[in-house]
Amino acid sequence: MGLPDMASFGNRASRLTGGTLHKAYLRTLGPGSVSSLLKIALDVAYVLLALITGVLLLLWVASIFIPLDNINVTVSDGSDGRQMPLTRPLLLFGVGAVTAYFGGFLVILRGLRKIFRTLTLGDPFQPDNVRRLRQIGLILAIVTGGVWAAQAAVSRLVPGVMEPQGVSDLLTPVFSILVVFVLAEVFREGARLRRESELTI
Numbered sequence: 001m002g003l004p005d006m007a008s009f010g011n012r013a014s015r016l017t018g019g020t021l022h023k024a025y026l027r028t029l030g031p032g033s034v035s036s037l038l039k040i041a042l043d044v045a046y047v048l049l050a051l052i053t054g055v056l057l058l059l060w061v062a063s064i065f066i067p068l069d070n071i072n073v074t075v076s077d078g079s080d081g082r083q084m085p086l087t088r089p090l091l092l093f094g095v096g097a098v099t100a101y102f103g104g105f106l107v108i109l110r111g112l113r114k115i116f117r118t119l120t121l122g123d124p125f126q127p128d129n130v131r132r133l134r135q136i137g138l139i140l141a142i143v144t145g146g147v148w149a150a151q152a153a154v155s156r157l158v159p160g161v162m163e164p165q166g167v168s169d170l171l172t173p174v175f176s177i178l179v180v181f182v183l184a185e186v187f188r189e190g191a192r193l194r195r196e197s198e199l200t201i
Contacts, residue, residue, distance in 0.1 A: 028119075029119055029120075029122045029124070030120065030121070030122040031120060033119075033120065035116055035119035035120050036120045038116055039113065039116040039117060039119070039120050042109060042112055042113045042116055043113060045109060046106070046109045046110065046113055049102060049105060049106045049109060050106055052102055053099065053102045053103050053106050056095065056098055056099040056102060057099055057103075059095050059099075060092065060095045060096050060099050063088070063091045063092050063095050064088075064092070066091075068086055068087065068088055068091065071085070071086045097146070097150050100146065101143060101146070101147070104139050104142065104143040104146075105143070107135075107139055108136050108139055108140065111132040111133075111135055111136045112136070114128070114129075114132055115129050115132055115133070124187070124190070125187060125190035125191045125193075125194045126191060127188075127191050129187050129191075130184050130187045130188040130191060133180055133181075133183055133184035133187060134181065134184045136180055137177050137180035137181045137184065140173070140176060140177045140180060141177050144170065144173040144174070144177065147165070148165050148169075148170065151165050152165070
């Protein structure tokens with residue numbers, strides 16, 4: 001009676017264990033997957049960001065009525081500071097810009113939550129996800145352009161508060177925007193293939 005083939009036994013054990021580990025730890029779609037955990041994190045972030053945006057919106061409305069007599073702010077470039085009066089247009093612009101910034105990312109998180117909901121259901125290639133990704137890319141472009149324009153305007157109107165963004169500072173945001181639009185096209189192609197397979201069946 002010969003000894004068992006340890007190599008074949010090891011291969012079978014490796015395939016069995018690898019398959020079990022893949023199902024247990026590397027599952028990316030469906031209930032109980034990595035997507036579902038990320039969906040929970042997005043839900044929490046969305047609620048927190050909604051609260052912050054709501055508070056900022058209330059502050060912006062309150063800025064319309066707050067008396068600003070004899071209120072000064074200190075602007076500094078890191079080495080020296082100077083006093084300047086806080087005007088209502090400046091206050092509304094500052095609070096409004098921050099509110100719009102957080103509001104833009106709130107809309108982005110809402111779209112991501114809906115996308116990850118489809119990932120949790122195991123059905124990512126839906127036509128709605130293509131529209132959501134394009135919307136996310138568009139909002140990212142608007143937020144990036146708005147931040148760039150706001151910093152350029154502030155650096156000109158109030159020298160010393162902040163430095164304007166250069167072209168090199170836009171490389172990472174522009175790359176992210178392009179990646180989102182490419183993903184939208186990937187999802188569009190996936191949705192098309194799924195529709196064709198359903199028609200074939």
